[in-house]
Amino acid sequence: MxxxxxxxxxxxxxxxxxxxxxxxxxxxxxxxxxxxxxxxxxxxxxxxxxxxxxxxxxxxxxxxxxxxxxxxxxxxxxxxxxxxxxxxxxxAGYMFQAEALMPWRSALDNVVAGLQFRGMADGEARALGEEWLARVGLAGFGDRYPHQLSGGMRKRVALAQTLVLDPxxxxxxxxxxxxxxxxxxxxxxxxxxxxxxxxxxxxxxxxxxxxxxxxxxxxxxxxxxxxxxxxxxxxxxxxxxxxxxxxxxxxxxxxxxxxxxxxxxxxxxxxxxxxxxxx
Known part of the structure; x- marks a missing residue:
């Protein structure tokens, strides 16, 4: 090349x-x-x-x-x-093969973790996180913990977690x-x-x-x-x-x-x- x-x-x-x-x-x-x-x-x-x-x-x-x-x-x-x-x-945003969600955090809290680490205000981060959960078909599931979600749903949370950072x-x-x-x-x-x-x-x-x-x-x-x-x-x-x-x-x-x-x-x-x- x-x-x-x-x-x-x-x-x-x-x-x-x-x-x-x-x-x-x-x-x-x-x-x-x-x-x-x-x-x-x-x-x-x-x-x-x-x-x-x-x-x-x-x-x-x-x-x-x-x-x-x-x-x-x-x-x-x-x-x-x-x-x-x-x-x-x-x-770059990285979506791993292995499960990368934090089990002690809800779906929404997992999605917004990166935004919070970057210093985004909590209210703004959570609103954006809810928006991305809706985009991946998980509107209303933000309060569920990883063990309460199916494998496919956990992958959707991981996808939202990656894309919410707009890499x-x-x-x-x-x-x-x-x-x-x-x-x-x-x-x-x-x-x-x-x-x-x-x-x-x-x-x-x-x-x-x-x-x-x-x-x-x-x-x-x-x-x-x-x-x-x-x-x-x-x-x-x-x-x-x-x-x-x-x-x-x-x-x-x-x-x-x-x-x-x-x-x-x-x-x-x-x-x-x-x-x-x-x-």
Whole structure:
């Protein structure tokens, strides 16, 4: 991938991985090193929805943590709208795969936590939080605690918690993988509806190729580790708006799935063999 253009008037990428490498030292034997990500160049344009797919354990989440500023790469750099990323990415919101709600706080209190941390007045924060709960279909549920909500409802609270901060970049790490297929499709459509309203840059990590194609403008395929890196990029030229269930029957969806799986399949087999060796 060429470096982002510096031509006058050209918009800098919302997020750019410039020759990123992430090498870890074993805590048991410091002479042992493992390179999770190697020589990775990837740009996400403002307003672009990009999904990254790859074998289990290949380093997808490592890239997302680098984008969030939670992990500093061993070499290379990350830029955010043309500026070098130093520390936490303040222009990004991060929706984790694991449950991230505070169990002692109500749904509304979870949603407004970030706003309060930023110093917003309590009344204003709570009004905005109620607005976002309504946007994700949870009007009237603000006083419920996480244990009183279904898995899908908790994911909706987490989505509101991320988007209420109005981030310029949205990072999502397999956020719906634990949900049943019906709830998952509802949440995917919810995300697409909210994304289309403001067109933020999205970096979406998933192991589900169908999900990646149904939601994205572009799908990036990563190689099996160690030293994962992009080995294929595919423009998803399906019409929008999309329903993630209905779009799967579109002839172009079937073509794209076959093309991407042709690249991904061998890497998944490599990753499977590597996982077997570790057992």
């Amino acid at each position: 060429p470096a982002p253009s510096n031509a006058a008037g050209a918009a800098a990428p919302a997020l750019f991985f410039d020759d990123i490498r992430c090498t870890f030292v074993s805590k048991d034997d410091r002479s042992q090193r493992y390179t999770a990500v190697a020589d990775t160049r990837l740009a996400i344009a403002p307003g672009e929805f990009v999904s990254v797919v790859g074998p289990t354990g290949c380093g997808k989440s490592t890239l997302l943590n680098v984008a969030a500023g939670l992990l500093e790469p061993s070499s290379g750099k990350v830029t955010v709208f043309g500026e070098p990323l130093k520390g936490i990415n303040r222009r 310029d970049i949205i990072l999502m790490d397999e956020p719906f993988s634990a949900l049943d297929i019906q709830t998952r499709q509802l949440m995917e459509n919810e995300v697409l509806d909210l994304w289309s309203a403001k067109k933020k840059a999205v970096l979406f990590i998933t192991h589900d190729l169908d999900e990646a194609i149904a939601m994205s403008d572009r799908v990036v395929v990563l190689s099996a580790g160690p030293g994962t890196h992009p080995i294929g990029e595919f423009t998803i030229d399906l019409p929008r708006p999309r329903d993630v269930a209905e779009i799967r029957s579109h002839p172009r969806f079937v073509e794209l799935h076959a093309q991407i799986w042709g690249v991904l399949r061998e890497e998944v087999l490599k990753g499977y063999q590597q996982q077997k060796k570790k057992v």
